Amino acid sequence: MDFDFLQPTDLDEVCKLLNEYKGKVKIISGGTDFMIDLHKDELSPEIEYIIDVSNLRDLNYIKEDDNKIIIGAGTTHNEIANNPIVNKWAPVLAKATNSIGSPQIRNRGTLAGNIVTASPAADSVPALLVLNGKVKIKTSSTTKEIPLEDFFIKPYQSKINQDELIVEISFKKPPMECKSGFKKLTRRKAVDKARLNIAVLALQNNIDEIEILRIAPGSITPTPERFEKTENILLNKRPTKELIKKAAEQVSSTMIEKSGYRWSTEYKKPVIKTMTRRILTRVLEVE
Amino acid sequence: METLSLEFKVNGQEHKLSVTPNKRLLDVLREDLNLIGVKEGCSVGECGACTVIMDGKIINSCMVLAGQAQNSEILTVEGLEKEEGKLHPLQQAFLDAGAVQCGFCTPGMLMSSYNLLQSNPDPDEEEIKDAIAGNFCRCTGYKQIIDAIKLAAERMNRQS
Numbered sequence: 145m146d147f148d149f150l151q152p153t154d155l156d157e158v159c160k161l162l163n164e165y166k167g168k169v170k171i172i173s174g175g176t177d178f179m180i181d182l183h184k185d186e187l188s189p190e191i192e193y194i195i196d197v198s199n200l201r202d203l204n205y206i207k208e209d210d211n212k213i214i215i216g217a218g219t220t221h222n223e224i225a226n227n228p229i230v231n232k233w234a235p236v237l238a239k240a241t242n243s244i245g246s247p248q249i250r251n252r253g254t255l256a257g258n259i260v261t262a263s264p265a266a267d268s269v270p271a272l273l274v275l276n277g278k279v280k281i282k283t284s285s286t287t288k289e290i291p292l293e294d295f296f297i298k299p300y301q302s303k304i305n306q307d308e309l310i311v312e313i314s315f316k317k318p319p320m321e322c323k324s325g326f327k328k329l330t331r332r333k334a335v336d337k338a339r340l341n342i343a344v345l346a347l348q349n350n351i352d353e354i355e356i357l358r359i360a361p362g363s364i365t366p367t368p369e370r371f372e373k374t375e376n377i378l379l380n381k382r383p384t385k386e387l388i389k390k391a392a393e394q395v396s397s398t399m400i401e402k403s404g405y406r407w408s409t410e411y412k413k414p415v416i417k418t419m420t421r422r423i424l425t426r427v428l429e430v431e
Numbered sequence: 432m433e434t435l436s437l438e439f440k441v442n443g444q445e446h447k448l449s450v451t452p453n454k455r456l457l458d459v460l461r462e463d464l465n466l467i468g469v470k471e472g473c474s475v476g477e478c479g480a481c482t483v484i485m486d487g488k489i490i491n492s493c494m495v496l497a498g499q500a501q502n503s504e505i506l507t508v509e510g511l512e513k514e515e516g517k518l519h520p521l522q523q524a525f526l527d528a529g530a531v532q533c534g535f536c537t538p539g540m541l542m543s544s545y546n547l548l549q550s551n552p553d554p555d556e557e558e559i560k561d562a563i564a565g566n567f568c569r570c571t572g573y574k575q576i577i578d579a580i581k582l583a584a585e586r587m588n589r590q591s
């Protein structure tokens with residue numbers, strides 16, 4: 145695989161090059177997905193230029209304002225997992241990013257790379273979905289923001305065009321009293337992609353009624369999404385063991401509805417049910 | 432394909448190399464600089480045999496494109512020896528604790544544990560396990576490696 149290697153120094157230059165070489169160009173950031181394609185010779189043969197954004201300061205930051213947390217596209221999983229702002233406002237994202245691969249992978253892999261690759265098992269995605277994350281995308285002439293839930297087309301395909309650069313991912317600060325959880329199941333402990341993962345964010349009022357509930361299981365639907373039907377089972381109610389059980393069953397039936405019955409269904413059905421039940425029980429503190 | 436002029440510091444020494452852009456950092460270290468302590472195992476980021484320290488962080492050198500190391504500072508296992516022929520306390524401890532069997536994982540293990548001890552001179556067992564979670568060893572079952580890191584930490588703390 146032959147290509148020229150470009151290292152623009154600011155975002156405008158990146159977008160200019162993306163536009164100029166449209167159809168023949170690809171971005172590399174942390175490279176943890178890209179390098180595997182390169183090694184397996186699976187990069188598209190049309191690619192003639194690689195644009196490296198891994199050293200761009202302008203893509204590497206975590207900021208907060210009164211309402212929002214804003215994370216630069218090139219921020220690494222380790223930088224996110226160890227960041228005080230993220231740990232304060234979105235521990236679910238800290239936990240999810242901290243579960244990715246290995247220390248070496250987390251030191252290179254970035255948030256934007258994780259979502260662009262669009263693996264159904266991407267760990268940052270369920271966390272960002274329960275935070276109602278938004279993706280800011282820039283071209284040489286436009287900037288737009290789209291909800292993360294609209295970002296995916298099918299497994300390993302996201303709605304990013306070749307001339308587009310993700311610049312940041314942001315979400316509204318959830319109320320401080322929110323509780324959340326992230327759980328993933330892997331084959332080995334370290335260095336593994338999730339087989340199943342799930343993120344939950346909830347807010348209960350002073351009489352325990354659930355005011356906010358967001359549930360996003362990963363790896364069980366073609367594109368990651370929030371399970372609103374499941375959320376509605378518990379919303380505005382006080383959580384009980386029975387309701388949680390019903391919600392967990394709902395998750396596994398929604399999975400079959402969306403993904404059909406596959407070779408992995410027999411395994412995933414009981415496992416996702418148990419994972420959902422456990423995480424809801426823990427987050428909602430049901431005895 | 433235009434060649435790329437790569438300037439970076441490796442084990443304290445400045446280098447300026449002309450490389451083809453599709454090379455990995457791993458290839459440049461092994462082939463252009465002959466630092467064959469950097470091992471290639473899986474080639475896909477899973478085994479950690481190719482671990483080096485880049486700008487203070489452990490990374491898999493099979494996951495980095497050569498040009499991405501522009502202006503960086505790299506430390507490989509060859510850079511651990513401070514004086515010619517004298518092992519780093521970690522290396523000595525790996526030998527003393529029987530943590531080296533076939534030795535293939537050792538350079539990567541050393542880099543991950545060196546990096547750990549830089550920021551945490553007195554790690555507990557969990558911290559050690561987390562630090563080497565991205566390094567696979569097919570021979571030792573990890574116990575000897577964990578012991579070696581504890582032993583090195585102890586010796587280094589006594590020295591200082």
Ligand SMILES: Cc1cc2nc3c(=O)[nH]c(=O)nc-3n(C[C@H](O)[C@H](O)[C@H](O)COP(=O)(O)OP(=O)(O)OC[C@H]3O[C@@H](n4cnc5c(N)ncnc54)[C@H](O)[C@@H]3O)c2cc1C
Nearest residue numbers: 173174175176177178245253254257258260266267310476
């Ligand atoms: C051994 C190993 C274990 C792993 N374990 C996990 C795991 O447990 N959980 C998990 O979720 N993932 C895991 N991964 C996957 C991987 O680390 C992530 O997907 C990573 O976040 C990708 O980010 P990157 O910066 O390395 O992307 P790159 O490989 O640089 O790029 C990936 C894709 O994103 C595009 N891209 C990158 N940045 C931008 C941008 N700013 N704008 C537009 N496009 C962009 C690239 O063009 C490319 O198509 C693992 C990978 C490895 C090798």
Ligand code: FES
Nearest residue numbers: 472473474479493
């Ligand atoms: S060779 Fe790089 S991680 Fe295995």
Ligand code: FES
Nearest residue numbers: 533536568569570
């Ligand atoms: S000593 Fe052989 S792989 Fe670790």
